[in-house]
Amino acid sequence: MRWSIPRTSKPPPLRTILSAASAHCQRRLSQLIRTLPTGWRVRHGSILSGTYELPLGKGHQWANQGIGAAILGGWSLNGIFNHYSGIPFSVIASAASCNCPGNSQPANLINPSAARIYGTGLNGQSYVNASAYAPVTGPVFGTAGFDQLRGPGNNDLDLSIFRNFRLTERFGLQARGESFNLSNTPHFSNPASGNLNISNVGFNPDGSIKSLNGFGAITTTNPLGRLLDQRYFRFALRLTF
Helix, strand or coil: CCCCCCCCCCCCCHHHHHHHHHHHHHHHHHHHHHHCCCCCCCCCEEEEEEEEECCECCCCCECCCHHHHHHHCCEEEEEEEEEECCCEECCECCCCCCCCCCCCCECEECCHHHCCECCCCCCCCCCECHHHEECCCCCCCCCCCCCCEECCCEEEEEEEEEEEEECCCCCEEEEEEEEECCCCCCCECCCCHHHCEHHHCEECCCCCEEECCCCCCCCCECCCCCCCCCCEEEEEEEEEC
């Protein structure tokens, strides 16, 4: 995109030049923002759910009579499986050299081919390849951009078993047991912003990493909208009428 000012017999006022330049910059910035992923965007997500009546009890293949039918019959399974891909995050740097209060400072990207997920982020291992980035030392913004990497995705399976009892013509009773996060799989969050500051990493004179100092560490879990992330069970009786 180009911008220009019509030629006249005399130079245009400085205000006109600055106004045209500002409009051009705003258009370019607007185009750039539209191409960036939002910080909450989930690229992939799927939910699978289903109910299965166990083949036990009267009218079924197994335990279809006697005490076995009375105890085992009528039970059903209900399951929900969720998969979510990770949300974007940015590798940042100290903004001291930028002197741009109120703005985040992206790190310098020095090795684009190595800018990828590097490890688990656990037990001292960095989730991000720190060698692909460098601190910003001049009065400029870094070249790494915003929200170019994604955090760990999450899978979750919830399962319940339930049975309906007919007490009278009017009253019924439902017994159910529920398991949340049946596989007890930890759902990890993105590395905290304090653990994504490349300026905290110690580098050797040759550019190799001396100490990560917590860079790229994942220290929290994402309970996926629940109070707890770890597996837990819940039992209930519901009277209907």
